[in-house]
Amino acid sequence: YERRHGDISCERVVWLKSWVGDGPELEEVLYHKALGEGIAKITINRAHKRNAFTPRTVTEMQRALSAARDDKDVGVVILTGQGTDAFCSGGDQSVRGKHGYVGQDNIARLNVLDLQMQIRRLPKPVVAMVAGYAVGGGHVLHMVCDITIAADNAMFGQTGPKVGSFDAGYGCSIMARLVGQKRAREMWFLARFYDAQQALEMGLVNAVVPVAELEMETIKWCRQMLKNSPTAIRVLKSALNAVEDGHAGLQELAGNATLLFYGSEEGEEGRKSYLEGRQPNFSKVPRLP
Numbered sequence: 001y002e003r004r005h006g007d008i009s010c011e012r013v014v015w016l017k018s019w020v021g022d023g024p025e026l027e028e029v030l031y032h033k034a035l036g037e038g039i040a041k042i043t044i045n046r047a048h049k050r051n052a053f054t055p056r057t058v059t060e061m062q063r064a065l066s067a068a069r070d071d072k073d074v075g076v077v078i079l080t081g082q083g084t085d086a087f088c089s090g091g092d093q094s095v096r097g098k099h100g101y102v103g104q105d106n107i108a109r110l111n112v113l114d115l116q117m118q119i120r121r122l123p124k125p126v127v128a129m130v131a132g133y134a135v136g137g138g139h140v141l142h143m144v145c146d147i148t149i150a151a152d153n154a155m156f157g158q159t160g161p162k163v164g165s166f167d168a169g170y171g172c173s174i175m176a177r178l179v180g181q182k183r184a185r186e187m188w189f190l191a192r193f194y195d196a197q198q199a200l201e202m203g204l205v206n207a208v209v210p211v212a213e214l215e216m217e218t219i220k221w222c223r224q225m226l227k228n229s230p231t232a233i234r235v236l237k238s239a240l241n242a243v244e245d246g247h248a249g250l251q252e253l254a255g256n257a258t259l260l261f262y263g264s265e266e267g268e269e270g271r272k273s274y275l276e277g278r279q280p281n282f283s284k285v286p287r288l289p
């Protein structure tokens with residue numbers, strides 16, 4: 001630990017390599033938990049390819065996200081890339097086939113779409129910590145996250161129309177919500193890159209900090225969220241999603257209502273009465289205005 005200014009929010013983090021459940025050893029992703037904090041960190045570990053993802057990278061990220069979701073000690077997840085050159089440069093073009101990205105099992109997939117859904121539905125905030133390039137499918141990943149903290153060397157953009165691909169799902173809809181229709185069309189049609197300051201001005205990111213301070217600043221944001229009510233944050237995330245996600249958004253929000261209802265006396269009376277073979281007695285439940 002390194003304490004600075006006696007301020008807990010400036011205390012450095014000790015990262016512990018953590019277990020993501022059964023399955024093969026992680027190769028393309030790192031999963032860490034911060035000692036004594038509620039923070040998990042998922043790192044794409046392919047710096048030699050600017051952290052481009054293969055089907056295996058995506059599967060490993062999905063396993064790490066599941067581990068973070070199931071872990072009652074984890075309240076916030078950081079998503080990042082190894083090194084400072086790139087957050088993620090999208091799909092690894094060297095394994096792109098005619099029907100998607102081809103994994104070691106020789107099956108072509110676009111499983112990054114499942115990963116996007118998983119980030120969106122995770123009932124805990126996901127913070128993108130972006131140094132260097134966040135482009136192509138990597139740009140979509142940071143947009144799907146709840147918060148983005150960018151280093152001053154970050155570069156953002158879509159490359160699809162240059163390399164013969166596009167993400168017409170969240171890659172368009174979330175982008176248009178973030179930056180507006182005109183800018184979204186500009187980003188996709190021209191495939192330009194934007195620096196961190198431009199991204200901040202466009203509403204693509206929440207903050208820009210010097211690259212050397214990126215992790216510490218991200219940790220501060222995480223710690224501040226962790227001080228707040230996890231249930232409030234959980235319901236707010238699903239509510240913010242629900243406005244845009246149609247039936248899927250409603251289902252997510254409604255799941256939270258059910259979760260809270262199960263914990264109430266009213267919900268418990270229903271369950272108990274069934275098990276005790278009697279009529280439920282809801283007479284004490286106040287009919288609130």
Ligand code: S0N
Nearest residue numbers: 048049050052089090091092093133136137159165166167
């Ligand atoms: C990121 C860039 C700008 C970095 O440039 P820089 O710093 O000059 O480094 P390079 O020398 O270019 O790169 C270093 C090494 O890394 C390799 N590399 C980088 N990115 C990739 C990549 N995406 N795939 C494979 N290899 C990559 C370089 O080749 C180099 O290797 P060596 O050292 O051996 O020469 C620059 O690298 C760049 O522009 N990268 C490509 C960005 C890109 O076009 N990405 C793909 C965009 N498309 C997607 O992401 C698809 C997303 C997707 O999966 C999807 C999802 C939903 C619906 C549809 C789709 C879809 O298919 O579109």
